[in-house]
Structures are given as C-alpha cells and as structure tokens.
Amino acid sequence: MAIIDLVAAKAHLNITFDDDDTLIEDKIEAAEAYLESLLGFAIEDEFEVVPGDLKQAVLVLVGHFYENREATGANLFEVPHSVWDVVRERRSYAFE
Numbered sequence: 001m002a003i004i005d006l007v008a009a010k011a012h013l014n015i016t017f018d019d020d021d022t023l024i025e026d027k028i029e030a031a032e033a034y035l036e037s038l039l040g041f042a043i044e045d046e047f048e049v050v051p052g053d054l055k056q057a058v059l060v061l062v063g064h065f066y067e068n069r070e071a072t073g074a075n076l077f078e079v080p081h082s083v084w085d086v087v088r089e090r091r092s093y094a095f096e
Helices: 006-013 021-039 052-067 081-090
Strands: none
Touching: 006 021, 006 052, 021 052, 021 081, 052 081
16 A cells, blocks of 8 residues: 555645546556665555655655656656655665
C-alpha cells in the first residue's frame, strides 16, 4: 500500500478533475519505489508511522513525474533538490 493516497496527491498537484486518476496512481507507485531505491529500505517496513518528510518527498516526486513525463523541456533534472535533502538524512548506508 502506498504511503500517499490519490486524494493527497491530487491536492498537492491542485488537480480537481478525474481524467488522470490512473496516471497519478501510477506516478505515486513510481515515486515511492524510486524513493525507496534511493533510501535503501522499504518505507512501510521501516516506520510504524511514516514521517512527514518522507510523505512530502513522495509528493514532490509525484509532482515532478507528472509534470515532466518526457526528458525534454526546461526542467531537465533527475530529482528535485528537496528530495535529496530527505534522502541524505534518512538513507540506509551499507558497506560490504
């Protein structure tokens, strides 16, 4: 189950129509998976109550993925800077 629901994502994106609901749900899933790959752990397995900064990072990624569906245009950056700030503080480092 995603840590962000469709209602929260649509509110963050300021979207009031239902045409893109499936697309937004896909972006939520992709954003959470991407954030977890950067962190090195599954968010829901790590926390009983998901911290607000991780929820915000998922919302930022959803917005980024929704607005930048192709690698063209003015916003050609991999991940918004605020997401890296959260990742840097919470990343699980493993050295083998």
